[in-house]
Amino acid sequence: MRASLRTIISLAAFVPMAAAGSEQDQIAKVCKPADAEDCIVREFKHTLEASKIRGRIVYKNYCVLCHGETGMGDGRAAKVHTPKPANLVASKAPPEYIDLIVRKGGEGVGRYRGMPPWGDQLTDEQIADVKNYLVALRRP
Amino acid sequence: MNAVFKTFALASFLVMFAAGAHAGETVVSQKNKDFSQKSLKIKVGDSIAFRNDDPFFHNVFSLSDAASFDLGSYAQGQSKSVTFKKAGTVEIECSIHPNMKMVVEVQ
Structure with missing residues (x-):
């Protein structure tokens, strides 16, 4: 709704x-x-709007557990992570970096290992979609 | 001779008893995006080794009060262990594969 x-x-x-x-x-x-x-x-289906809609579905299925419903890093699994999952609303990471960390995970880019690598689980389209959704999620 | 036999028997019994008193470890495999056991009963102090038998990463975790942990992501052939120190029901999941779930009863 x-x-x-x-x-x-x-x-x-x-x-x-x-x-x-x-x-x-x-x-x-x-x-x-x-x-x-x-x-x-x-x-x-080839527009940015369609990609963001699909990306939100990917986010709800795979990312919400740690990053939370609104992307603030307060998902239900946040309590077992130190440092806490990233606040995606406040993120300033370039889209290329989002692509990289989603595919390789935190450890794969030299950061906290709590972020799993999703390269095997998500398709290229799903990664592109969730990246577009995350960029749209940001607030100044 | 009889005394030697009795001593040997006693020593064997003590060794077996000591081994039985040790905490146990159960191996639970992750295969085809599923846990090899959906439910498991163990004792306080026992461990579970979560072994990844899939050709992709798994990331086992639990948010239960009886055991709260995150094993991080690990590749095929790798195994990570957790020792359960508190009695209760522990729901175990994989953060990469949301449909993977199992329950451990720690008694």
Whole structure:
């Protein structure tokens, strides 16, 4: 339900951009708020918006355990990690670094070993999607 | 001769008793993204060696009150042990494969 609300808000943000004829404009024209996420993933699967939606699903399945629902690093498994899992909302890591640490894990990039390597578990598309979702999750 | 036999028998018994008093270790394999045992009963002080028999990483952990730990990620052929020091129910998971779960009853 929260995801749907977020999508509706996102779609509402597309409306002022309609005049520009952007990708987001096309999405807003084709996809109705009621099934916006399914529509975007289905009809606009190569767009950043679709990638972020898929990335959120990857995040909820694999990352939320440590990094928490909102990415603050307060997932239910955070208590067994010292240092605590990264606050992804406050992260300033470049996207290339996200790609690397997701694939190789913390130990693989010379950091805390609590972050597992996901390169064997996730596809290239899933890693790209979760990277796009994490970048969108950031707050200034 | 009889005394020697009795001494030998007593020594053998003591060795066997001492071995029995030691804490045990059970090997639980991770294979095909699953634990080889879904449930296990052990005694306080016993250990479980979690052995990765898959060609990819596993990361076994527990958040239970009776045992809270994270073994980190480890590759095929590697094994990591945990000693259970407190009685209770311990739910064990893998952080890389969310469907992997097992329960250990520590008595």
